[in-house]
Amino acid sequence: MDPFQSQQSKETLVSKSPWLTPQSSNKPAREMRPEPSSSKKHDKDKGVNVQVFGPTSPQKDLYDQAVNPIVNEVFEGYNCTVFAYGQTGTGKTYTMEGGAKKKNGEFPSDAGVIPRAITQIFNLLEAQCADYSIKVTFLELYNEEITDLLAPEECSKSIEDRPKKPLTLMEDGKG
Ligand SMILES: Nc1ncnc2c1ncn2[C@@H]1O[C@H](COP(=O)(O)OP(=O)(O)OP(=O)(O)O)[C@@H](O)[C@H]1O
Numbered sequence: 706m707d708p709f710q711s712q713q714s715k716e717t718l719v720s721k722s723p724w725l726t727p728q729s730s731n732k733p734a735r736e737m738r739p740e741p742s743s744s745k746k747h748d749k750d751k752g753v754n755v756q757v758f759g760p761t762s763p764q765k766d767l768y769d770q771a772v773n774p775i776v777n778e779v780f781e782g783y784n785c786t787v788f789a790y791g792q793t794g795t796g797k798t799y800t801m802e803g804g805a806k807k808k809n810g811e812f813p814s815d816a817g818v819i820p821r822a823i824t825q826i827f828n829l830l831e832a833q834c835a836d837y838s839i840k841v842t843f844l845e846l847y848n849e850e851i852t853d854l855l856a857p858e859e860c861s862k863s864i865e866d867r868p869k870k871p872l873t874l875m876e877d878g879k880g
Pocket residue numbers: 710711712713791792793794795796797798799800804
């Protein structure tokens with residue numbers, strides 16, 4: 706899955722969409738907020754947009770420090786993006802998807818950002834006893850071509866057998 710690719714140990718970039726963020730003038734920027742005490746060791750990184758974790762950082766630490774606060778901000782009305790990139794084979798898929806499935810309702814230690822974020826979202830919704838609906842899209846952007854990986858007519862076939870169905874890029878009314 707390439708739209709949410711990440712390199713865990715070298716470059717993991719987490720950002721909000723500033724042009725879509727409501728009430729941004731009333732809110733301090735995320736990187737200027739007080740950090741939890743657990744991230745004291747990253748004091749030197751405060752105020753910078755890109756923070757680097759060491760190569761031995763476990764999936765949970767990366768999630769708790771970099772992504773958990775972003776998901777909370779979604780519930781405050783922000784549009785957020787977890788954007789990750791890196792050279793081929795550096796661990797983007799591993800970081801985002803993780804290496805194994807849930808066992809006995811518990812995440813394995815190598816569960817990635819996506820299952821952890823989905824769990825956090827549903828936990829927050831359940832805690833609010835909210836009526837909610839959730840929409841999910843899963844797009845592949847490869848060689849400047851966008852493909853809808855959840856297109857219904859393709860789901861009956863295995864991934865290898867599915868013909869690529871490119872989507873058309875369109876602008877909204879504001880260009
Ligand atoms: N932090 C990690 N711990 C253990 N194994 C890892 C870690 N990061 C990556 N790997 C392993 O390294 C290999 C390459 O990782 P991965 O496929 O995630 O890279 P990628 O950046 O998505 O590659 P590509 O750009 O080619 O799709 C995989 O076998 C993955 O399981």
